[in-house]
Amino acid sequence: MLITHTEATDILAQQDPDWGTETVALGQAAGRVLRQTLRADRDQPPFNRVAMDGICIDYAAYAAGQRFFPVAWMQAAGQSPRALTDATKCIEIMTGAALPEGATTVIRYEDLRAEGGGFHLPEGVEDGKSIHYRGKDIEEGAELATPGCRIGIAEIGMLATCGYAEVEVSALPRTAIIATGNELVDVAARPLPHQIRMSNLFQLREVLRGLGIEPALHHLPDEPERLRESLSAIVRNNELVMLSGGVSKGKLDYVPGILQELGVEKLFHGVAQRPGKPLWAGRLGDTMVFGLPGNPISSVNCTLGMVMPFLRQRLHMTEPNTVFAALTEALTFKPSLTLFQLVSLKADPESGQLLATPTPHAGSGDAASLLRSDGFLELPAERAEFAAGEVFRVLRL
Numbered sequence: 001m002l003i004t005h006t007e008a009t010d011i012l013a014q015q016d017p018d019w020g021t022e023t024v025a026l027g028q029a030a031g032r033v034l035r036q037t038l039r040a041d042r043d044q045p046p047f048n049r050v051a052m053d054g055i056c057i058d059y060a061a062y063a064a065g066q067r068f069f070p071v072a073w074m075q076a077a078g079q080s081p082r083a084l085t086d087a088t089k090c091i092e093i094m095t096g097a098a099l100p101e102g103a104t105t106v107i108r109y110e111d112l113r114a115e116g117g118g119f120h121l122p123e124g125v126e127d128g129k130s131i132h133y134r135g136k137d138i139e140e141g142a143e144l145a146t147p148g149c150r151i152g153i154a155e156i157g158m159l160a161t162c163g164y165a166e167v168e169v170s171a172l173p174r175t176a177i178i179a180t181g182n183e184l185v186d187v188a189a190r191p192l193p194h195q196i197r198m199s200n201l202f203q204l205r206e207v208l209r210g211l212g213i214e215p216a217l218h219h220l221p222d223e224p225e226r227l228r229e230s231l232s233a234i235v236r237n238n239e240l241v242m243l244s245g246g247v248s249k250g251k252l253d254y255v256p257g258i259l260q261e262l263g264v265e266k267l268f269h270g271v272a273q274r275p276g277k278p279l280w281a282g283r284l285g286d287t288m289v290f291g292l293p294g295n296p297i298s299s300v301n302c303t304l305g306m307v308m309p310f311l312r313q314r315l316h317m318t319e320p321n322t323v324f325a326a327l328t329e330a331l332t333f334k335p336s337l338t339l340f341q342l343v344s345l346k347a348d349p350e351s352g353q354l355l356a357t358p359t360p361h362a363g364s365g366d367a368a369s370l371l372r373s374d375g376f377l378e379l380p381a382e383r384a385e386f387a388a389g390e391v392f393r394v395l396r397l
Contacts, residue, residue: 002272004381005305005338008279011267012310017286019239019314022171026159029151031212032169033317038145038155041162043135048099050077052130054112055119056103058087059127070118075100090119099131106130148318170315173239173288175215177204178231180246180255181294182222199367200244200299204292207303211311213240222252231255232262239287242307245294248278255291256280264289272381273338275364276302295364301340301376304395323394325356325377331386333379340376340395342369356394373397 003011021035050056057069069090075081077096084091084102091100099106105127113120138144144158151159151169159167184198185191201217208215216238220230227246235241246255247269256269264282269291271279275298280291290307292299312319325345333339343356356377361369375396379386386392 002270002277003268005271005273008268008271008281008306009309012281012306013313015267015283015288015310015314017173017239017283017288017314019173019286020171021168023166023168026156026165026167029159029167029169030156031210032151032167032172033211033315034145034149034151034155034167035147035170035316036168037143037147038158038162038164040138040140040142040144042140044138044161045132045134045136048134049132050093050095050097050099050106050130051132052106052108053095054093054106054108054110054130055090056084056093056099056106057090057121058084058102059104059125061087062105062121062125063127067121068115068118069121104128148316150317170317172211172213172315173311174237175208175213175240176218176234176238176242177201177208177215178218178220178234178241178243179294180220180222180227180243184219186219200292200294200296203296203300204242204244204303207300207308208311211308211315211317213311215240215242222246222254224254224258227254228258228261231258235259235262235264235284235287235289240311241287241289242303243289243291244299245292247280247291247293259289259291271306272336273301273305273340274335275340276305277337279306281306293364296367297342297361297364297370300370300397301395304376304397305340305378323354323375323396324391325354325394326391327377327386327388328355328357330388331358331379332384333386334384336381338381339379341379342373343375343377343394344372345374345394345396354394356392370397 071092072089074092075097076094081098081100084100107125111122145155179198179201183195185195187197205215220227243255246253259282264284267281269280276293278293279302282289292302342359342361344359346355348355359369359373375394378393
């Protein structure tokens, strides 16, 4: 019996395999899920930082009428600052340098006229200019990122800035993706007329890599003994197993029965959705098993719509903002199924609203249609008519 898409996601949300945390070097942290609070170990900037190449002076001398300042010395970024004790002189100073004690403003080279070992200053100079003051961006101890965020460019930069040479992240599940079917051959092979290359393995691997998961890839034939022996070892040695194919109602779809023989508890088999109706999910201890349909569009949709939300939850990742788009044309779909309609996406140049145009395709086996698409538009099962302009959730490819 089919269950609804919502019921299936609710069942998966109740699963709580414990994959734990681990500490990795900063260079290995990109794309992982942060599991500690990132705090500033000192003010940022940590000193009054000069923001322009030029000179610095004590503004009091300028305010008193002095317009020519002899150069006392030059200070570069990275040098320990020497105090400016003679207010009648200036220091040539470079961007990124620490502002010396006694100096209160910076004048850029473009506004100066050099002459005889010093600089003439123009009228209109103001105090406190071109200085990035200590602690203006961040104060010491400030909370910069919280557990659950995906470590991206900004997080990597701040982790490095704050001295995190190692980072606590969610441990990734040991993962295997298995393509089943006698019709499948290696990508490098020349298929016979009745054969196809095994593409699903590589598509699904790319989806998982978005979470930093690097799965092992396997191909198993539709032979019960080979399937039983191999699946027993794979399920035993992994915490996430994804199968592509062999889960429908055909006489050679052995996977569901063999998984149950191996002790994998079936959570559900069959979801009222298109594509991806034969989806199977089960669990053995801390190992989750997903049996995906073999058609490429179905397997991608099930991974984006079911597997990835489950993984984000179990990795304690903050769920990304939901994306919505408006249909550009009316659509009719009468079966009582949640429809994940392939669409191309573009933003309306005037309103900025994301627009979704249905992608023509020849069914869930039409892998080439993914090239013309940007995602799936989720259309609810309780309706048959969907008007142009209506807004629905998008699963981006």
